[in-house]
Amino acid sequence: MSETFRRFLRTLPDFPADLPGFDPDKSPQDPVLLFKQWLDEALAAGEPQPHACSLATVGRGSGGGQQPSSRMLILKNIDDDGWHFATSRTSRKGRELGANPYAALNFYWPSLGRQVRVLGPVTELSAEASSTDWAERPRADGSENPDWQLYAIRPEEIEFWQASHDGSHIRHRLGADGARLD
Numbered sequence: 001m002s003e004t005f006r007r008f009l010r011t012l013p014d015f016p017a018d019l020p021g022f023d024p025d026k027s028p029q030d031p032v033l034l035f036k037q038w039l040d041e042a043l044a045a046g047e048p049q050p051h052a053c054s055l056a057t058v059g060r061g062s063g064g065g066q067q068p069s070s071r072m073l074i075l076k077n078i079d080d081d082g083w084h085f086a087t088s089r090t091s092r093k094g095r096e097l098g099a100n101p102y103a104a105l106n107f108y109w110p111s112l113g114r115q116v117r118v119l120g121p122v123t124e125l126s127a128e129a130s131s132t133d134w135a136e137r138p139r140a141d142g143s144e145n146p147d148w149q150l151y152a153i154r155p156e157e158i159e160f161w162q163a164s165h166d167g168s169h170i171r172h173r174l175g176a177d178g179a180r181l182d
């Protein structure tokens, strides 16, 4: 059974035949501008939720050691505070961020073979900004949620990754000051 499944996984599609190029030297040097360009291109390529990403946090496992967990969520904004997302402070991720305010985001746009990774410390944004975010949810019903919290990751590292069919995938890593890491 596991051998059948292993072989089945090998038959699944790889990256699409047509992949865009990526020359970091000819792209916006500001990572936020480059991210916005890639987001626009993902939307144009038909990605239905290009602003969805995974959020990884670290908590404590039952043995007391560090235990990572991840889940999908929606990017809400990018500004001087960082990359915004929102969730309940009482959720697992909310509790983990309360105890250990560091996180990583990962965006993946399969139709373009592109990934963007962001990691850094997380801060809580204001109660006012959090309640505005809650009120602007697509199915908002006029309710209030005092546990709803808007957070911002301030990137210490951002990585732009472009798949290539010749196997020479392009990895463009930037530090907090926008300087290239490699």
Ligand SMILES: Cc1cc2nc3c(=O)[nH]c(=O)nc-3n(C[C@H](O)[C@H](O)[C@H](O)COP(=O)(O)O)c2cc1C
Pocket (backbone or CB within 6 Å): 049, 052, 069, 070, 071, 072, 073, 074, 085, 086, 087, 088, 091, 092, 093, 094
């Ligand atoms: C595409 C997508 C977007 C989501 N967006 C959010 C979000 O913005 N905020 C949120 O709290 N949960 C969001 N969720 C649900 C989370 O993935 C998760 O199931 C939930 O928040 C509980 O996670 P936790 O128990 O690890 O805290 C989203 C799920 C999906 C699949």
